[in-house]
Amino acid sequence: xxxxxxxxxxxxxxxxxxxxxxxxxxxxxxxxxxxxxxxxxxxxxxxxxxxxxxxxxxxxxxxxxxxxxxxxxxxxxxxxxxxxxxxxxxxxxxxxxxxxxxxxxxxxxxxxxxxxxxxxxxxxxxxxxxxxxxxxxxxxxxxxxxxxxxxxxxxxxxxxxxxxxxxxxxxxxxxxxxxxxxxxxxxxxxxxxxxxxxxxxxxxxxxxxxxxxxxxxxxxxxxxxxxxxxxxxxxxxxxxxxxxxxxxxxxxxxxxxxxxxxxxxxxxxxxxxxxxxxxxxxxxxxxxxxxxxxxxxxxxxxxxxxxxxxxxxxxxxxxxxxxxxxxxxxxxxxxxxxxxxxxxxxxxxxxxxxxxxxxxxxxxxxxxxxxxxxxxxxxxxxxxxxxxxxxxxxxxxxxxxxxxxxxxxxxxxxxxxxxxxxxxxxxxxxxxxxxx
Ligand code: ASP
Numbered sequence: 081x082x083x084x085x086x087x088x089x090x091x092x093x094x095x096x097x098x099x100x101x102x103x104x105x106x107x108x109x110x111x112x113x114x115x116x117x118x119x120x121x122x123x124x125x126x127x128x129x130x131x132x133x134x135x136x137x138x139x140x141x142x143x144x145x146x147x148x149x150x151x152x153x154x155x156x157x158x159x160x161x162x163x164x165x166x167x168x169x170x171x172x173x174x175x176x177x178x179x180x181x182x183x184x185x186x187x188x189x190x191x192x193x194x195x196x197x198x199x200x201x202x203x204x205x206x207x208x209x210x211x212x213x214x215x216x217x218x219x220x221x222x223x224x225x226x227x228x229x230x231x232x233x234x235x236x237x238x239x240x241x242x243x244x245x246x247x248x249x250x251x252x253x254x255x256x257x258x259x260x261x262x263x264x265x266x267x268x269x270x271x272x273x274x275x276x277x278x279x280x281x282x283x284x285x286x287x288x289x290x291x292x293x294x295x296x297x298x299x300x301x302x303x304x305x306x307x308x309x310x311x312x313x314x315x316x317x318x319x320x321x322x323x324x325x326x327x328x329x330x331x332x333x334x335x336x337x338x339x340x341x342x343x344x345x346x347x348x349x350x351x352x353x354x355x356x357x358x359x360x361x362x363x364x365x366x367x368x369x370x371x372x373x374x375x376x377x378x379x380x381x382x383x384x385x386x387x388x389x390x391x392x393x394x395x396x397x398x399x400x401x402x403x404x405x406x407x408x409x410x411x412x413x414x415x416x417x418x419x420x421x422x423x424x425x426x427x428x429x430x431x432x433x434x435x436x437x438x439x440x441x442x443x444x445x446x447x448x449x450x451x452x453x454x455x456x457x458x459x460x461x462x463x464x465x466x467x468x469x470x471x472x473x474x475x476x477x478x479x480x481x482x483x484x485x486x487x488x489x490x491x492x493x494x495x496x497x498x499x500x501x502x503x504x505x506x507x508x509x510x511x512x513x514x515x516x
Contacts, residue, residue: 083112084282085247085269088119088127090343091197094162097204103284103346104205110282112237112272114247115201116265117193118155128152128193129262136189139180149177156196165203172196188257191249194265198246210236210243215275216250216268218258224250226271226330233275245272266327270338274330281331281338283323288342289351290322293368297503298510304367305349306357311366311456314492318369318454328353357458364459364466365513370506372499374406374450375421376483379435380443384413390439391415397434401427406452407485407494416483418496421448450482451502454494455509461490470495473512474505
């Protein structure tokens with residue numbers, strides 16, 4: 081049994097709706113369908129969710145929102161027209177306008193994008209519509225309640241052999257609508273897959289899964305056919321944007337694989353995200369990702385090693401400023417804290433002052449404009465010389481490595497280079513491991 085989530089670009093207009101219907105009906109195992117709100121039809125277009133947020137903001141500050149709401153209604157009416165479904169949106173849009181005038185919550189307004197798209201898609205597929213407010217539960221503080229939702233999903237959906245359930249939102253027990261963060265339909269799909277004990281969670285977007293490196297840097301980057309949840313997590317953190325971060329956990333816990341697929345190329349098998357995958361010793365690297373915008377705060381102090389609590393005091397300073405650290409390379413008498421520049425720079429002077437005061441380093445320096453590259457692969461653990469190959473590849477380009485970090489899981493080697501060397505270093509690693 082398959083749970084299939086379709087993203088905003090897969091449902092942006094009538095043509096896309098038709099593709100979705102073909103996909104859903106081409107496999108009778110696709111039983112629960114999770115739609116996003118209509119996304120952009122092309123560059124410069126608006127996502128319905130953004131328009132809804134704009135309506136809410138206008139209403140909140142006493143401005144007119146009717147024209148914006150009218151644009152949203154037109155989008156749905158255009159889709160209904162193109163797919164030949166007669167659907168009267170009058171009552172729904174009157175409700176939304178009334179709620180806006182009454183000063184309803186931002187979450188409620190945002191959720192209407194998925195709600196209406198779900199109703200329209202259900203009518204088109206001739207599937208029942210099940211409101212996500214019935215099965216996705218949040219507590220009064222807006223936190224998602226996984227176990228309660230899981231129980232609701234299995235009991236409510238057992239009555240529906242097939243259904244369309246809108247993504248992105250749910251409700252508190254009293255019916256108050258709550259949403260996930262942006263892109264949250266991915267999470268709904270994952271939760272529904274877990275709750276219905278699906279065999280596969282399909283996530284349909286407009287790309288055929290994941291590439292081994294960012295195709296803006298490596299134009300002919302190869303496609304990844306299979307990747308483990310853990311590898312994906314490492315790569316996503318370092319810049320691969322594939323799924324909402326929180327979407328992995330429900331299915332991962334239930335051992336359900338995620339299949340990333342392309343609505344515009346449904347024959348392409350896409351990428352499978354699985355709990356464990358076979359290791360090909362000749363290809364130790366699964367993917368390479370990286371980001372710019374880091375900064376290293378380097379501390380040096382004689383006998384640091386013998387000073388109990390030094391590391392904790394250093395990290396306490398960052399914690400007090402609400403800055404989380406990314407990497408922490410340490411030496412005998414040195415410790416470097418690597419953080420995102422955007423978080424540190426606005427408070428740099430204060431942080432340095434506190435470090436001086438709390439740990440009295442002999443030397444304190446800041447190196448800005450660092451990029452970090454993650455070379456990730458489940459095959460590295462069984463392989464000799466991966467690190468040597470990686471460093472050789474980078475150094476042969478005349479690039480100096482500013483920091484190195486490898487966790488003992490041997491799943492990921494992280495190197496820091498100057499931002500200006502980022503693209504070349506990434507290409508060098510790609511050539512060394514993937515192009516070979
Ligand atoms: N429509 C929501 C957004 O634009 C949620 C989603 O598409 O997953 O963020």
